[in-house]
Amino acid sequence: MDDIKVNQNPKLGSIDRPNSYIGRSLPRENAKKHLDGGGQFVDDLTLPRMVHVAFLRSPFAHAEIKSIDTKTAKLSDGVIDIFTAKEIDEVCKPWVGVLGHLGEMRSPEQSPLAKKIARWQGEPIAVVIANSRAQAEDALELIEVDWLEKDAQVDMETALDPNAVIIHPELGNNLFWTRTVNQGDVDKAFKEADAVVETTLDFARHTGVTLESRGIVADWNKAENKMTIYHNGQAPHMMQHIIAKHLDLNEGLVRIISRDVGGSFGIKVHVYPDEMAVTAISKKLGRPVKFIADRLESFTTDIHARCHKISGKLGVDKNGKILAMEIDDLSGIGPFSMYPRTSAIETNQVLNLSGAPYVIPNYKAVGTVVFQNKTPMCQYRAVGHPIAVAITEALIDKAAYKIGMDLDKIRKINFIPDNSYPNKSPSGVPLEDLSHQASMDKLLEIMDIEKFETKKKDDYQKGILSGYGVISMCEVTNPSPLFYGVGGAHISSQDGASIRLEGSGAIHLSSSITEQGQGTEAIMKQIAADQLGVKLESVRVTLGDTDATPYGGGTWASRGAGIGGEAVLKAARKLKDNILNIAAAIMQTDKESLDIEDNNVVRKNGGEGISLQKLAETVYYRGHEIPKGTNPELLATASFLIEGIPFVFTNSAMGCQVSIDQDTGIIKINKFWAVEDCGTQINPKLVEEQIRGGVIQGIGGALFEECVYDDQGNMQNATMADYLVPMAYEMPDIIVDHVTTNSGRSIIGAKGAGEAGTGGAPAVIMNAINNALKQVGAEVISQPITPEKVLKALGKI
Amino acid sequence: MAANNTLSISFTVNGEKFNNVNVPSRQHLADFLRSQGFTGTHLGCEQGACGACTIEMDGKAVRSCLVLASQANGSDLKTVEGFDDKMMEQVKQSFLKHNAFQCGFCSPGMLMTTKEILLSKKKLTRDEIRSEISGNYCRCTGYQSIVDAIEECINEVN
Numbered sequence: 009m010d011d012i013k014v015n016q017n018p019k020l021g022s023i024d025r026p027n028s029y030i031g032r033s034l035p036r037e038n039a040k041k042h043l044d045g046g047g048q049f050v051d052d053l054t055l056p057r058m059v060h061v062a063f064l065r066s067p068f069a070h071a072e073i074k075s076i077d078t079k080t081a082k083l084s085d086g087v088i089d090i091f092t093a094k095e096i097d098e099v100c101k102p103w104v105g106v107l108g109h110l111g112e113m114r115s116p117e118q119s120p121l122a123k124k125i126a127r128w129q130g131e132p133i134a135v136v137i138a139n140s141r142a143q144a145e146d147a148l149e150l151i152e153v154d155w156l157e158k159d160a161q162v163d164m165e166t167a168l169d170p171n172a173v174i175i176h177p178e179l180g181n182n183l184f185w186t187r188t189v190n191q192g193d194v195d196k197a198f199k200e201a202d203a204v205v206e207t208t209l210d211f212a213r214h215t216g217v218t219l220e221s222r223g224i225v226a227d228w229n230k231a232e233n234k235m236t237i238y239h240n241g242q243a244p245h246m247m248q249h250i251i252a253k254h255l256d257l258n259e260g261l262v263r264i265i266s267r268d269v270g271g272s273f274g275i276k277v278h279v280y281p282d283e284m285a286v287t288a289i290s291k292k293l294g295r296p297v298k299f300i301a302d303r304l305e306s307f308t309t310d311i312h313a314r315c316h317k318i319s320g321k322l323g324v325d326k327n328g329k330i331l332a333m334e335i336d337d338l339s340g341i342g343p344f345s346m347y348p349r350t351s352a353i354e355t356n357q358v359l360n361l362s363g364a365p366y367v368i369p370n371y372k373a374v375g376t377v378v379f380q381n382k383t384p385m386c387q388y389r390a391v392g393h394p395i396a397v398a399i400t401e402a403l404i405d406k407a408a409y410k411i412g413m414d415l416d417k418i419r420k421i422n423f424i425p426d427n428s429y430p431n432k433s434p435s436g437v438p439l440e441d442l443s444h445q446a447s448m449d450k451l452l453e454i455m456d457i458e459k460f461e462t463k464k465k466d467d468y469q470k471g472i473l474s475g476y477g478v479i480s481m482c483e484v485t486n487p488s489p490l491f492y493g494v495g496g497a498h499i500s501s502q503d504g505a506s507i508r509l510e511g512s513g514a515i516h517l518s519s520s521i522t523e524q525g526q527g528t529e530a531i532m533k534q535i536a537a538d539q540l541g542v543k544l545e546s547v548r549v550t551l552g553d554t555d556a557t558p559y560g561g562g563t564w565a566s567r568g569a570g571i572g573g574e575a576v577l578k579a580a581r582k583l584k585d586n587i588l589n590i591a592a593a594i595m596q597t598d599k600e601s602l603d604i605e606d607n608n609v610v611r612k613n614g615g616e617g618i619s620l621q622k623l624a625e626t627v628y629y630r631g632h633e634i635p636k637g638t639n640p641e642l643l644a645t646a647s648f649l650i651e652g653i654p655f656v657f658t659n660s661a662m663g664c665q666v667s668i669d670q671d672t673g674i675i676k677i678n679k680f681w682a683v684e685d686c687g688t689q690i691n692p693k694l695v696e697e698q699i700r701g702g703v704i705q706g707i708g709g710a711l712f713e714e715c716v717y718d719d720q721g722n723m724q725n726a727t728m729a730d731y732l733v734p735m736a737y738e739m740p741d742i743i744v745d746h747v748t749t750n751s752g753r754s755i756i757g758a759k760g761a762g763e764a765g766t767g768g769a770p771a772v773i774m775n776a777i778n779n780a781l782k783q784v785g786a787e788v789i790s791q792p793i794t795p796e797k798v799l800k801a802l803g804k805i
Numbered sequence: 806m807a808a809n810n811t812l813s814i815s816f817t818v819n820g821e822k823f824n825n826v827n828v829p830s831r832q833h834l835a836d837f838l839r840s841q842g843f844t845g846t847h848l849g850c851e852q853g854a855c856g857a858c859t860i861e862m863d864g865k866a867v868r869s870c871l872v873l874a875s876q877a878n879g880s881d882l883k884t885v886e887g888f889d890d891k892m893m894e895q896v897k898q899s900f901l902k903h904n905a906f907q908c909g910f911c912s913p914g915m916l917m918t919t920k921e922i923l924l925s926k927k928k929l930t931r932d933e934i935r936s937e938i939s940g941n942y943c944r945c946t947g948y949q950s951i952v953d954a955i956e957e958c959i960n961e962v963n
Contacts, residue, residue: 035901042909043897043916045845045885052844085809142831219849219857219910219944270847270910271944303850525908525945697904697950704947728854728942736948737939741931765947 017688017750017757020538026605027541029534030756033693034544036530048267050223050240055296058225059088061289062144063282063299064134064151065308066126069160069381069721070173073124073153076134081150086143090151091289092134093121100288101254103279105345107495113185113352115345116176120285125158127175127343128383129722130308132282137289137297160381160721164340165317167378175343175379182379184345185352189359189435192370194323197332201323205406210790211314211395211770214713216388217733220270221301222310224283226290234261237287240269242277242522243562248554249498250279250348251287266552269524273389273705275310276524277564279347282309307726312715313388315340316395318358322403328411328418332370333363333434335399339377342384348497351385352377357392357484362400363434364482365444365659366422371434381721389702391565393483393767394709398791401479401771402778409782415775416452416478420445423480426749433482441759442659443685444480446747451478451661451683454745460665467667468783474667474678475780479772485566485686485760486656486751488649502649503567504558505575507536507583509642511628513607513621515542517579518550520560521572526762527694528568532576534690535756539580540587541604542620558645566760569690570656571648574754578646586641591623593638648754656751658686660764662703664740666776670802673795675711675777677740682768685747686761695761696744702765703742708734710770714792814878818843819887828874834860834867837874838884845885845913849942856941859914860884866921885913892923896958905954907945915941919955923962931956 020030041047078090100120106113122133134151138144161173167182175182198204225238235257241247244264252259269276282299290297301309318337324330337358341351355375363371408418423444424431430440460476467474489501503520510516517536521528533547550556558575561567584604591609592599601612610617626633627640634640650656663681668674682699689695712732716724725731750757770791777798778787786801799805810830816823818838828837835858838846846869849855853868860869861883888897896919899905906912918941922929929937934955935948943951 036904037901039906039909040897040901042906042912043885043888043900045843045888045913047845047909049844049847049910051839051848142829217942217944219855219942220847220908221849269908271908273944303852525906527904527907693904697907697946700947700949701907701945702947705944727852728850729852733942733944734947735939735942736935736952737932739935739948741949741952742947 019755019757027537027543029538029544030688030690031692033691034534036527038529049220049270050225050238051300053225053238055225055227058296058298059137059139060141060144061286061297061299062136062141062148063132064148066122066129066131066133068126068155068157069129069162070158071126072156072158073122073126073133074156075154077152078134081136081147084143084147084150086139087147088137088139090134090136090147093119093123095292096120096285096288099255099291100284103254103347105347105350107350107492107497109495110352110356111187113345113350114179115184116178118281118344118347120281120288128381130383132285135285135289137293162381162717162719162721164315164338164378164380167340167380175381184341184379185377187356187359187375189371189373191434191436194332194334194370194372197370198321198323201331202326203407203410204321204323205403205410206321207402207406207789208317208319209399209402211316212714212792213312213315213385214709215307215310215312215715216273216275218271218273218275221303221306222276222280222283223300224286225296225298226287227296228290228294230294233258234263235287236263236265238265240276241266242272242524242564243499244522244552244554245520245559246499246562254284255287255291264554266522272524274387274564278311278349278386280309303728304726307731308383308723311346311386311388312383313385314394314709315385318395318399320399320403322407324407324411326411328413328421330366330368330422333368333403334372335362336374337395340380340382340385341377342382343379344384346384346386348499349387349492353387354392358396360433360435360437361392361396361482365424365480366434367424368434373435382717389705390763390767391484393481393763394706394770397479397481397768398771398774401775405775405778416448416457419448419478419480438653439482439657441749441751442482442657443747443749444659447659447661447683447685448480450745450747451663451681454743455663455681472667473670473780473783474665475776476663476665477772477775477779478661478663479768479775480661481659481764481768483658483660483760483764483767484655485658485763486570486650487565487567488651488654490654500559500561502647503560503572503575504645504647505572505579506558506643506645507579509583509587509620509624511624513546513619513624515540515547517547517576518557519572519576520558520562521568522552522563524563526568526698527691528563531569531573531690531694535573535576536580539577540584542607546607558647566762569758570751570754570760571650573690573758574648574756575646577756578648579644582644582646586639586644587620587623590627590634590638590640591618593635594618594623594626650753656753656759658684658759658761658764660684660768662768662772664772664776666773666780668777668780668798673798675793675798677707677773680740680742682742682765683745683747684761684764685749687748687750687759688757689746690758698761699744699765700742702762703769704734704739706766706769707739707773709791710773711792812875814875816877816880816882818882819884830875832874833870834872834874834877835869838869843884843886847910847913849910856914856918857911859917861917866917885916888916888920892962893920895961899954899957903950903954905946905951911941911943915943915951919958922955923958926963928963929959
């Protein structure tokens with residue numbers, strides 16, 4: 009057994025008892041299949057009579073489709089058929105990406121294939137169905153399209169100008185959604201402030217770049233009226249509902265199977281036009297249809313993220329106390345709001361999360377979301393967090409510099425105190441069980457921050473620009489029905505678990521949470537074995553199959569451990585209770601005198617027990633031996649959802665130290681620290697890997713990643729050779745530590761841990777770089793912070 | 806039509822003989838291997854940038870998306886399914902121990918690169934390990950756990 013962390017939660021029992029698995033960094037034994045080449049990804053699946061598709065996609069950001077001629081293409085080798093919007097629309101109804109609980113959202117109907125007008129480069133307009141993908145691609149080249157190219161609205165900053173190109177004339181302008189939050193009186197407070205600082209930050213578009221691209225196999229079985237979908241998504245039950253709704257199928261006869269998924273990060277939780285087209289094609293042809301996006305399709309059709317310009321203002325008194333904060337955020341989401349989650353949530357989170365760790369009595373935030381002719385933008389890992397955290401923390405550093413205060417001290421005096429929860433964020437969002445003070449103290453301790461000011465001065469003498477930064481943040485995890493369901497989206501906020509003792513004595517567990525590599529299967533197994541009192545290896549787990557798992561939301565917004573894990577805990581406790589009831593009847597004793605250890609029912613005071621295998625054999629095969637009236641159920645189910653608050657927040661503190669090469673503008677992250685308070689850690693190693701992976705994605709956004717567009721809306725770097733992702737060489741080791749404040753919303757006490765790294769790293773890196781640049785009076789305000797931008801800031805180019 | 810041209814080739818995969826197999830002349834090796842059921846070889850970018858499809862061809866690591874299937878004529882190929890010798894079992898245990906993978910999609914390529922590092926017998930520093938695996942993209946781990954695993958393997962092998 010690997011290292012034992014602290015017993016973090018007394019509600020879970022002693023860490024010293026047998027089968028105590030919660031809180032232990034156990035390896036994911038079942039994931040070894042991936043090292044043997046035995047994963048089952050969507051593209052690994054081949055079905056009899058399966059056909060392949062390739063999409064004809066718009067080469068223009070904005071163009072009218074005057075005609076499409078498929079006659080020659082249809083004669084190409086291996087082609088079965090070619091469909092345009094007309095044929096697909098016969099079986100698939102359009103959708104609209106709006107929610108009802110956040111004020112008016114305006115987005116037009118969207119269909120799988122564009123009709124008449126294409127609105128982004130990459131939008132599908134026709135689809136070839138052939139015996140192989142290669143043959144389908146051959147035929148694509150033979151389709152004749154008469155295009156009339158139109159002016160494109162590429163720049164979000166001019167999207168609301170009077171002379172902007174109106175992308176959807178029926179809406180009158182390019183506004184999708186706007187929201188204002190106004191707490192207190194910022195104008196009055198700014199007047200009273202001793203120092204007011206301002207900044208404007210830019211965040212480029214980047215995207216998820218999951219190594220496994222989006223993929224789907226749809227298999228319509230006419231004889232059974234059943235649609236089986238193999239899909240590398242994150243929310244099987246949501247997809248079941250949506251495919252049934254738009255293809256007019258019996259929802260119960262739509263089965264979604266998500267086996268291994270090669271990374272998702274929010275990219276794979278949305279409804280994509282090409283994937284919906286695939287389901288429609290299968291329905292029309294009555295054959296299995298496979299679509300696997302190639303890398304060009306991934307770059308131009310996977311949702312993009314960020315794309316913000318945000319201005320902020322912060323007022324403090326002479327002691328550094330924050331009096332007021334004001335932000336104004338503009339974001340561009342492409343030509344459609346994504347379905348069914350909408351493309352408003354990123355901006356909504358910017359407004360909710362800015363300033364969230366701090367007491368800010370006067371807070372005003374305005375968010376504006378506009379359409380543009382680029383790939384649709386939507387929720388990706390750490391939705392809105394990088395923007396909210398970066399603007400907040402940049403302003404705080406500026407205020408500290410202005411009044412001459414240490415970077416850690418200004419934060420400490422403004423934190424919402426750890427002992428003051430439940431509390432509210434400056435935007436009015438309920439907060440509970442957080443520890444900004446303790447987390448920052450821990451961060452400063454492990455960073456040994458004192459030495460960095462000295463190092464900075466020493467480096468400067470040597471001609472090296474170095475700097476450091478520290479930040480605090482709130483992380484949205486474990487969403488409640490108040491997140492999507494309240495707005496009308498059929499996205500379950502509840503998750504279920506079902507657990508049974510089988511005739512062999514084995515335990516089978518199924519959960520509606522899905523696995524994309526985080527370790528869902530591993531932690532579910534640890535919780536079940538821990539709570540039941542069985543060996544880890546006696547539990548097997550089924551995930552990702554709507555016919556075989558309880559109903560629920562799936563994996564997104566860091567909800568697996570806190571919501572799905574609690575359901576497993578409750579189900580395991582119920583099953584244990586049932587087992588002990590039966591055992592007490594068989595053993596003619598009180599249930600309270602019994603327990604389960606290492607797959608045996610044992611008497612607490614010693615004496616002969618009974619193995620779970622024997623007990624199961626008695627119940628299943630010789631039920632007549634059980635006393636009459638005993639409940640023979642060796643199956644238990646439970647569900648869990650967060651009630652009463654929108655989310656369970658996690659908090660995090662991060663620090664980093666960087667140096668800048670003044671000749672090349674290259675930034676080196678020398679060290680990075682993260683302190684996370686996610687409550688109970690079911691498997692600390694997996695928590696730390698979530699944080700590290702998240703930080704690296706955050707570094708990607710901060711320093712490297714950008715979907716570059718030209719003025720006509722053509723993406724310029726849609727290959728993995730041109731779009732820079734973080735590779736091993738440039739990445740630092742990341743030191744992770746923890747503070748533990750359990751969530752009071754559940755027995756298990758776990759909160760999420762998947763967002764913080766990506767949400768916080770861009771802020772702390774930018775602050776550290778600016779801390780270094782400040783020595784020479786320079787500053788960077790645009791992410792990714794490329795060497796070119798650094799050199800420009802230094803006045804070298 | 807050129808697209809339909811095939812060539813007859815012979816080769817071995819993980820020791821299994823394939824004699825006089827017809828392959829489309831334009832098909833790359835990764836697609837061909839996958840079509841034969843060797844689905845452990847993954848495709849991430851099909852232009853040699855991500856490293857997911859890295860396999861062993863005549864003892865050397867190659868991007869199987871950048872090699873035509875027909876170029877494998879007479880070759881001895883090894884894919885992740887065939888990484889079952891003592892050294893690679895040890896590598897896998899180390900990857901498992903350090904959680905040096907999450908979704909597993911990059912793992913076949915990452916294991917092949919690790920194998921090459923270990924066969925080179927070089928005693929690499931952490932920075933050098935990072936440099937060696939910089940042709941293999943992993944979106945999940947942040948690389949540190951992979952470096953940990955490879956560092957441990959280097960210490961054990963040497």
